[in-house]
């Protein structure tokens with residue numbers, strides 16, 4: 097697939113692989129129909145259901161197929177040109193994007209030794225210089241592990257190589273006198289499983305996290321034993337997003353306004369140029385134009401929502417957006433709990449007043465993530481009650497968009513006033529929707545987590561609404577075991593009422609056990625993600641957002657500070673840093 101550069105005369109190639117039947121005889125004991133099924137499912141789609149053994153094995157097959165195809169293509173091409181693979185690391189770095197392609201490491205060893213005839217030491221030297229690893233999460237369940245039998249059965253030669261990598265690693269650990277506990281933590285093969293991340297960190301010459309706080313957590317906590325051994329390998333590359341898609345393409349009205357003030361330079365040099373907007377922070381006309389652009393985007397979005405979902409929303413309401421995969425740590429639950437609280441308050445306080453809010457949720461759950469689907473069910477149930485309540489719907493509407501993806505994101509983000517980034521501190525590696533929303537002038541309502549911290553630094557902390565426990569505070573409560581959701585439940589009547597309404601509220605529709613799973617997860621499994629612990633702080637932050645919105649000029653200035661401060665978050669900057677520190681490719685000089 098051609099990937100076309102923005103007015104720079106450069107088109108890159110994105111290689112997509114497809115499995116086709118081979119001319120060679122079928123493997124022994126394989127029927128033709130079995131062979132055809134295996135072939136078809138290999139490329140049918142990514143991320144199959146991993147709740148069954150056959151789903152997990154398919155996933156492993158897909159991983160192996162894709163990394164082997166990519167490696168063979170690159171190695172063959174280099175060899176054709178140079179007649180050797182010595183020196184290939186000067187031209188190629190394989191940046192392992194998360195854990196999914198880590199099998200490329202033993203597969204590269206296999207190709208170098210079995211297909212190209214290099215001995216172990218030469219092959220290892222090449223592989224070590226050619227592979228770099230990016231970590232994307234600290235959630236332990238996402239640090240991929242494969243049962244030894246799966247790998248042994250599916251790719252026996254690759255398994256032999258993994259065993260040998262692990263054996264040599266252990267020899268080195270002994271030489272260095274590493275403690276038993278550190279040695280155990282870093283093992284590549286242990287308890288019948290292959291720990292892919294450990295193999296990647298041992299092999300790669302570079303290991304990076306995707307936001308400052310995230311890289312710090314990798315070094316001091318998740319991979320601290322590796323950091324003690326190989327501190328020079330660790331580095332941070334804070335994520336970015338392409339401002340050409342998320343601003344120029346998605347938000348043409350804002351783009352035009354920006355260009356009218358600072359010219360076209362920001363399109364090719366976002367980090368260097370967008371900050372020039374800050375000079376207009378006291379220009380009333382400009383601030384008005386900025387709010388007019390937002391109002392027009394909101395109107396366009398309201399028309400889309402009416403046409404697509406049949407829900408009438410007020411384009412003058414605060415558009416409050418939480419769009420991201422559904423996961424317990426991202427705490428969509430905190431958001432919907434707060435709305436459930438508002439519902440009760442509106443009914444109970446006759447003189448209640450709030451700026452009308454439209455809450456937009458967009459989220460997909462992994463196929464086997466039952467709890468995440470239950471949270472979606474709760475959001476939909478609350479939306480049905482709220483949107484059809486004649487009193488409450490004067491103040492609140494809820495839209496849960498189905499099938500959330502990039503195309504919907506491009507419609508929602510330019511219309512957003514508030515960017516909900518409310519993960520449990522320490523759990524979100526970086527986030528990128530936070531950056532997309534910032535570029536489009538939304539104000540972050542968020543915790544000090546992932547790239548939110550850097551966003552607040554660049555826009556100015558006073559231009560975001562930051563709340564909640566810090567990562568250190570969360571970790572301390574975990575280490576000391578001092579947090580109990582029952583303490584919050586018993587001492588805060590609002591919280592008790594929300595939790596009880598899971599059984600008896602209108603959203604339960606008379607079905608007492610409908611949302612018991614959520615109650616149990618919070619109350620009886622000790623609220624792993626501190627939803628109740630942060631409820632009061634979140635509630636006050638929401639009120640602060642409301643208050644700021646009342647002051648139109650202050651809001652416009654904060655919005656501008658976000659746009660003008662978003663230069664650092666272009667992926668142009670991120671990619672330049674990867675190149676400066678890891679890939680070392682020469683810059684192409686282009687004549688226009």
Ligand SMILES: *Cc1c(COP(=O)(O)O)cnc(C)c1O
Nearest residue numbers: 419420501502505527528529530
């Ligand atoms: C940007 C984006 C994400 C990532 O969102 P986070 O809030 O950073 O997790 C997920 N899905 C889509 C469709 C996106 O565009």
